């Protein structure tokens with residue numbers, strides 16, 4: 001046998017063995033845990049805020065027809081996940097048009113009140129992620145908890161790059177990821193296709209997630225002119241210019257035309 005033939009046969013055998021290792025190992029004891037470290041964000045400085053201002057307002061849907069949420073069939077683990085369909089809750093809009101789960105944040109604030117340090121928690125419960133939207137500061141840790149007695153495989157993707165992958169087989173299983181850079185991380189489960197959540201990691205603490213009335217409030221902002229952004233998983237982004245005056249409340253609404 002020529003050397004070339006031998007090398008070809010050997011490489012085929014090796015890749016076959018590797019494939020078996022990955023596919024075959026998956027359902028046994030192999031629990032693949034992978035956490036990629038984010039790139040370092042620039043340093044935000046904590047500094048006392050004298051006579052800070054507030055921005056508050058609403059994210060409102062002003063279109064003529066409210067967008068509909070998709071129904072996703074439950075095709076696995078029905079005894080825990082339920083029968084029939086899960087509604088993918090992208091658009092939660094109140095009667096008055098208030099949009100829930102939009103993240104409103106100020107860009108490029110270099111210093112001010114401390115970044116939140118508290119660990120955030122993402123539950124997998126009845127085959128849904130709870131909460132749907134998390135906004136947090138760079139450097140915080142998120143605990144991903146399995147509250148179901150079935151296997152979930154939560155994975156987070158940022159700019160097409162896998163950030164973490166946690167395969168958890170039973171209730172109580174917990175894994176953690178620390179966000180060392182900024183970005184919007186989309187989280188899905190490899191086993192239950194309808195499961196989805198988002199984590200918005202920001203480099204300053206001036207952010208807010210809208211409640212069921214579409215309301216947001218950001219406090220203790222150093223006076224100045226800023227760009228303020230609204231991000232929503234379905235509607236996308238909107239940007240506004242705003243001036244924060246010492247000790248004053250600035251009212252600001254984001255209006256989404258349908």
Ligand SMILES: [Cu+2]
Pocket residue numbers: 124127151152153189190191192195
């Ligand atoms: Cu799952």
